[in-house]
Amino acid sequence: DAEITQSPRHKITETGRQVTLACHQTWNHNNMFWYRQDLGHGLRLIHYSYGVQDTNKGEVSDGYSVSRSNTEDLPLTLESAASSQTSVYFCASSSGQGNEKLFFGSGTQLSVL
Amino acid sequence: AQSVTQLDSHVSVSEGTPVLLRCNYSSSYSPSLFWYVQHPNKGLQLLLKYTSAATLVKGINGFEAEFKKSETSFHLTKPSAHMSDAAEYFCVGSTSGTYKYIFGTGTRLKVLA
Numbered sequence: 001d002a003e004i005t006q007s008p009r010h011k012i013t014e015t016g017r018q019v020t021l022a023c024h025q026t027w028n029h030n031n032m033f034w035y036r037q038d039l040g041h042g043l044r045l046i047h048y049s050y051g052v053q054d055t056n057k058g059e060v061s062d063g064y065s066v067s068r069s070n071t072e073d074l075p076l077t078l079e080s081a082a083s084s085q086t087s088v089y090f091c092a093s094s095s096g097q098g099n100e101k102l103f104f105g106s107g108t109q110l111s112v113l
Numbered sequence: 114a115q116s117v118t119q120l121d122s123h124v125s126v127s128e129g130t131p132v133l134l135r136c137n138y139s140s141s142y143s144p145s146l147f148w149y150v151q152h153p154n155k156g157l158q159l160l161l162k163y164t165s166a167a168t169l170v171k172g173i174n175g176f177e178a179e180f181k182k183s184e185t186s187f188h189l190t191k192p193s194a195h196m197s198d199a200a201e202y203f204c205v206g207s208t209s210g211t212y213k214y215i216f217g218t219g220t221r222l223k224v225l226a
């Protein structure tokens with residue numbers, strides 16, 4: 001079955017370190033998204049991609065970057081981790097325009113100490 | 114601009130009683146609307162979606178939602194709550210023709226024995 005997987009499930013790092021969170025989907029979806037989930041804020045969009053070589057900033061993109069070199073993967077990089085980036089990160093994908101459902105990964109719990 | 118507002122951050126019901134989770138939206142265009150459920154330490158799972166075909170939408174696990182344009186609402190209901198329904202629920206909006214999804218801040222449902 002097709003799926004979307006995130007790794008690692010849990011990560012502890014120190015402030016200032018570079019961290020990369022992986023997202024891999026086998027749905028062959030063009031659209032991929034990264035969200036962070038924080039109490040009281042719901043899910044907020046970090047970056048998104050509509051296809052290979054396409055990346056766009058979301059509402060909370062400062063301190064994060066993504067790259068899309070193939071259809072399956074959209075890694076999220078924290079350039080210099082900060083304590084404010086302690087959060088749960090979700091990757092999602094969809095096949096078409098806004099009326100298509102999002103498929104979510106199981107999330108990565110990131111702690112920046 | 115589109116926005117999604119979940120009116121209750123927490124809802125408690127007794128097992129076997131009805132569930133009502135409220136969601137209001139604002140959109141300049143015909144929206145697509147979704148309800149997702151998130152169980153602890155899990156990713157988000159689609160419960161149901163509205164895309165203008167029918168105003169009453171039936172989803173999984175006995176949930177349904179009614180789109181009311183006059184009230185700009187898309188409330189989620191279930192006739193009889195089960196203990197397994199305890200989770201966080203997100204109302205999500207999107208405008209057809211775009212790829213962006215707007216998340217509400219979530220409603221945590223507690224089911225009392």
